[in-house]
Amino acid sequence: MSRTQRLFDLLQLLRCHKYPVAAATLAGELGVSVRTIYRDIATLQSQGAEIEGEAGLGYLLKPNFMLPPLMFSYEELEALLLGAEWVTRQDDLAMTQAAQHAIAKISAILPDTLKWRLEREMIRVGPGVEKPPLLVELAQIRQAIRQESIIEIEYVDQQENLTTRRVWPVLLGFFEACYMLVAWCENRQAFRHFRVDRIRTFHDTEQRYPRRQRDLLKTWQATQGVADKQTRY
Known part of the structure; x- marks a missing residue:
C-alpha cells in the first residue's frame, strides 16, 4: 500500500469513529505500527486535516472536515450499486429517485474499465416478497x-x-x-x-x-x- 493510500485510509477510519480512537486501534486496523500512526497523524494535521487529540488520549476527526473525492474499489462500487438497486424497489418514491440519481452520478464518473466490469451484471437484486399496500407515505x-x-x-x-x-x-x-x-x-x-x-x-x-x-x-x-x-x- 502506498503512503498516500494509507493516509487516505486513515482519514476514512477516523471518519467512521464518533469518539476518540486510540493509535493502537488505528494501527491494528491498518496493519502498521503505532509509531507510523503518530507520524501519519502529524502529516495529516500539517496538511490541514482537523484532527484533535494526542498520543495516549486518542484522536478524533472533526465532523465538518471534508474528505477529498473518493475513488472506490470494484467491490465497493458493487456494494453501493447493489444497495441502491434494492432501494429503487421500495415504496418510498423520494428514496427511489435519490437512489436512481446516485446510480447515475456514480456511473457518469467511472473509468471505462470499471464501467465495463459493472455492466456485466454479475450480481443483481432478486425479486422480493410483495408488501401490503400503504395508506401513508x-x-x-x-x-x-x-x-x-x-x-x-x-x-x-x-x-x-x-x-x-x-x-x-x-x-x-x-x-x-x-x-x-x-x-x-x-x-x-x-x-x-x-x-x-x-x-x-x-x-x-x-x-x-x-x-x-x-x-x-x-x-x-x-x-x-x-x-x-x-x-x-
Whole structure:
C-alpha cells in the first residue's frame, strides 16, 4: 500500500469513529505500527486535516472536515450499486429517485474499465416478497423523524382493533415483508413497533417531542440488545 493510500485510509477510519480512537486501534486496523500512526497523524494535521487529540488520549476527526473525492474499489462500487438497486424497489418514491440519481452520478464518473466490469451484471437484486399496500407515505414518516415531531395515527392491530395513538417516531425499518415504525407511544408509555401498512391515518402535530431522537434511539437499542453500529437511519 502506498503512503498516500494509507493516509487516505486513515482519514476514512477516523471518519467512521464518533469518539476518540486510540493509535493502537488505528494501527491494528491498518496493519502498521503505532509509531507510523503518530507520524501519519502529524502529516495529516500539517496538511490541514482537523484532527484533535494526542498520543495516549486518542484522536478524533472533526465532523465538518471534508474528505477529498473518493475513488472506490470494484467491490465497493458493487456494494453501493447493489444497495441502491434494492432501494429503487421500495415504496418510498423520494428514496427511489435519490437512489436512481446516485446510480447515475456514480456511473457518469467511472473509468471505462470499471464501467465495463459493472455492466456485466454479475450480481443483481432478486425479486422480493410483495408488501401490503400503504395508506401513508414513507417520506412523511421520515420527515417526522428528522423533525422529531409528535404524530397522531390511527392503527389497526393484529386483532383488527382500531386505536388512536400519539407517538414519537424514532426509526423506520425496511424489512422483506413489511415496513416497521419504531416509536415511543404516549398511550402505552413504552416503545412500540407499528407495521406501516396497518396505519390508517397519519397526522404530524408539528409539536416537538421532549427528548432528542438520538437519545430515544439509544434507549430503544438498549431494550432490544442492539449495538449502535447495527442500526443505520
